Amino acid sequence: MIYLKRKIDDFLREWKSGEDRKPIIVKGPRQIGKTESIRRFGEENYENVVEINFVEEPKYKLIVADGYNASELIKNISRIDPSKKFEEGKTLIFFDELQEFPEIATALKFFCTDGRFDVICSGSMLGIHYSRIESNSVGYKIDYEMHSLDFEEFLWAKGYDAAFVEELLAHMVELSPFNEVDLSVCSGLFLDFCILGGMPAVVREYILKGTFEGSLSIQRQLLADYEEDVRKYAEGMDQTRILNVFRQIPIQLAKDNKKFQISKVAPGARFKDYRGCIEWLSDAGMIQVCCCMNYPELPLKGNFDETKYKIYFADSGLLVAMLDEEAQEDLRANRNLGVYKGALYENIVGEALAKSGYGLYYYKREDSTLEEDFFVRTAEDLIPIEVKAVNGRAKSLRTLISSDKYEDIHYGIKLTGGNVGYDNKIYTFPYFCGFLLKRYLKAVKS
Numbered sequence: 001m002i003y004l005k006r007k008i009d010d011f012l013r014e015w016k017s018g019e020d021r022k023p024i025i026v027k028g029p030r031q032i033g034k035t036e037s038i039r040r041f042g043e044e045n046y047e048n049v050v051e052i053n054f055v056e057e058p059k060y061k062l063i064v065a066d067g068y069n070a071s072e073l074i075k076n077i078s079r080i081d082p083s084k085k086f087e088e089g090k091t092l093i094f095f096d097e098l099q100e101f102p103e104i105a106t107a108l109k110f111f112c113t114d115g116r117f118d119v120i121c122s123g124s125m126l127g128i129h130y131s132r133i134e135s136n137s138v139g140y141k142i143d144y145e146m147h148s149l150d151f152e153e154f155l156w157a158k159g160y161d162a163a164f165v166e167e168l169l170a171h172m173v174e175l176s177p178f179n180e181v182d183l184s185v186c187s188g189l190f191l192d193f194c195i196l197g198g199m200p201a202v203v204r205e206y207i208l209k210g211t212f213e214g215s216l217s218i219q220r221q222l223l224a225d226y227e228e229d230v231r232k233y234a235e236g237m238d239q240t241r242i243l244n245v246f247r248q249i250p251i252q253l254a255k256d257n258k259k260f261q262i263s264k265v266a267p268g269a270r271f272k273d274y275r276g277c278i279e280w281l282s283d284a285g286m287i288q289v290c291c292c293m294n295y296p297e298l299p300l301k302g303n304f305d306e307t308k309y310k311i312y313f314a315d316s317g318l319l320v321a322m323l324d325e326e327a328q329e330d331l332r333a334n335r336n337l338g339v340y341k342g343a344l345y346e347n348i349v350g351e352a353l354a355k356s357g358y359g360l361y362y363y364k365r366e367d368s369t370l371e372e373d374f375f376v377r378t379a380e381d382l383i384p385i386e387v388k389a390v391n392g393r394a395k396s397l398r399t400l401i402s403s404d405k406y407e408d409i410h411y412g413i414k415l416t417g418g419n420v421g422y423d424n425k426i427y428t429f430p431y432f433c434g435f436l437l438k439r440y441l442k443a444v445k446s
Contacts, residue, residue, distance in 0.1 A: 002207065003040060004200055005156045006033060008146055012041045015142070016118070023108040023119035025098070025133065028146035029285030029314060030124035030229060031222060033200040035096055037146075038120050046118070047090040050077065054100040061101050068107040070114035088116040098123030098133070099233070105133040105141075112140040125233050127283030147285075148315040149198030150355045151190065151435040157207055158189060165436075172433055172440045177419045183430065187417065190432035191335055194348055197317015212332045219321035226286055226318070234280060241266075242277040246286065249311050250322045253343035259292070259364065260311045271307055278311065288312045288350055290360035296375065296400060298382050298408045300361055310362060312350040319347050342387075345431060346373060349387045349415055352434040370396050378441055382408035385437070388416045394426060401425050413437065 008026070015021060026034050042049035052060045063076040074086050085091065093111070095104055098121045111119045126133065149157070152165055168186070171178055178186065195212065196202050202218050230242050244265050252260050262274045281287045292308035293300070313319045320331065323340060330336045350360055353374060363384075364371045374385040386397045397412045401424070411425040421428040433440075 002204060003036070004033065004149065004153065004204060004207075006037050006146075006149070006153055008034075008037050008144065009041065011144060012038070012120075013045075016041075016045055020115075021118055022112050023121065023137075023141045024144055025105070025108075025126070025137075025141050026120065026122035026144045026146055027126040027130075027285070028122075028124065029148075030225060031199060031201065032146055032148045032315075034122040034124075034146055036200070038094055038096075038122055042092040042094060042120075046092040048085040048087055049092045049094060050084045050086065051094045051096060052077070053096040054104075055097040058100070061103075064103065064107070068110050070107070070110045070116070073107055073110075074117075086117065091117045093117050093119045095119070095121040096123065099125040099129055102126075102129040102132045105137045108137040109140040125229065125284050127285060128233055128280065130283070147198070147355045148317075149200065149203055150352060151193055151432065154193045154196075154198060154203060155189065157203055168433060169436050169439055169443065171420055172427075172429055172436060173443050175420055175422050175427070177421070178430070183419060186432045187430065190430075194316060194344055195320055195331055195335075197315045197320060199315055199317050202317055216321065216328060216332070219317050223318060223321045229284065233284070237276060237280060241274055242280055245274060245277045245311075246281060247322070249287065249313060250319055250340070250343070253310075253312070253319070253347060254340055258310050258343070258346065260309055278309075285314055286318075288314055288354045288360055290350060290362050290374070293361050293363045293375065296363045296372070296382060296384070296406050296409060298377060300359065300375065300377055300382075304361060308364070310350075310360075312347045312360070314351065314354070316344060316348045316351055319344060345415075346387045349374065349385070349431070349434045353385075353437070356435065356438040358438070370399055372396050372400060376437065376441070378445060380408075381410055382406075383441070384409060384412045386412065386414045387431075388414060397426060398424065 015024065026038065028034055054060060059080060063073050066072040066076065077084055098104065108119065111117060155165065196206055196215055199222055202215050205214050205218055206212065227243060230239055234242055248265050252258065252264065262269045262271050265274065278289060282289050290310040290312060291304035293304050295303065327340060353376065354360060358376050361375045362373055372384045373387045376383050376385060384397055384400050386394045388394065394414050397414060400406050400409050401412050411427065414426055414428045415431050415434055416428060417431060418428065419430060
């Protein structure tokens with residue numbers, strides 16, 4: 001099986017090279033490659049890897065019978081399986097599927113102070129249990145949030161190296177348009193990424209076969225697995241409501257007004273009844289919530305209306321998998337996004353921003369047509385970002401930049417299917433550059 005290079009690989013290598021390594025907890029939704037990346041890192045960097053999976057081997061939950069002291073835990077692991085080796089300074093202990101046994105997080109404090117062994121934990125649905133994990137291990141661990149592949153990792157999978165990515169960034173910084181070949185190649189790769197999403201199983205199949213064959217069935221199985229997780233882990237909550245929200249997302253994204261409307265989810269549905277469902281899906285890493293700002297100004301945090309928001313899928317492949325049969329066929333056979341074009345491009349830009357570490361915010365003024373898709377910030381500026389399905393005029397963007405009302409906004413960014421450009425304080429970049437926005441803003445500032 002081919003290994004897909006991931007950004008966590010460098011993070012783990014840097015962690016290994018440092019002194020006083022605290023245990024790591026790798027968070028992220030299911031089937032995004034957490035176990036595979038950690039296992040490979042362990043095999044390449046340690047003589048012994050002690051892997052314990054709390055789903056496949058629930059008997060290991062008994063290892064805390066004598067408390068959470070590192071020596072006691074190691075003794076109990078060895079009793080269950082004498083073949084597991086613990087050599088000081090040469091052993092990685094990997095607790096997988098942590099969501100099944102969050103209590104083990106209490107042990108991280110003891111492993112941290114003990115210092116003889118490196119420890120990595122991972123699991124899906126950790127956001128759901130995180131209050132329990134955090135209270136048990138605060139100050140004694142490092143958190144790493146992992147996502148499905150972003151476009152840069154997809155490019156790596158296709159054989160493009162870091163120099164290629166730097167070249168894309170250079171075009172943005174220098175405002176140098178791409179030639180026809182580069183624009184065509186990159187746009188084609190990006191459209192493939194839009195159709196596939198970033199789930200490793202889907203991307204790997206595409207790399208091996210060179211076609212979309214089998215990708216839809218894998219996407220739909222992932223979708224079924226996600227829905228099964230709702231039934232399994234949404235304890236004490238209305239699972240039907242959570243699933244209703246999840247299934248409504250593509251329908252509401254396809255509309256011109258992409259604001260998520262609870263009233264459309266079910267007859268008589270009210271915000272207060274569904275608020276917990278949206279939080280649950282967000283904590284599970286299945287969706288990204290884009291908050292509506294009260295006013296386009298800094299700071300962003302706290303400056304939003306909690307009753308107004310848009311919802312995007314954390315991986316655009318899930319959105320694609322939920323489209324109707326006709327849209328699926330048109331998408332894969334003809335590469336035509338149809339009525340979902342705006343929804344898919346907006347979702348994938350939101351996904352790229354979230355994977356870069358940005359929170360998601362938009363603005364819609366109630367008494368006018370003024371609306372902006374996303375906002376990001378630097379230390380001094382609030383930067384509106386417009387996603388144009390058709391490369392037309394960006395009226396709202398121009399208003400935000402030119403009006404004296406918005407003191408924190410000095411320029412804007414437009415993402416389109418076109419080329420690099422600049423006009424009246426609006427920087428235009430192709431969609432496929434979206435994943436580089438954070439690096440671009442840092443580069444032009446310095």
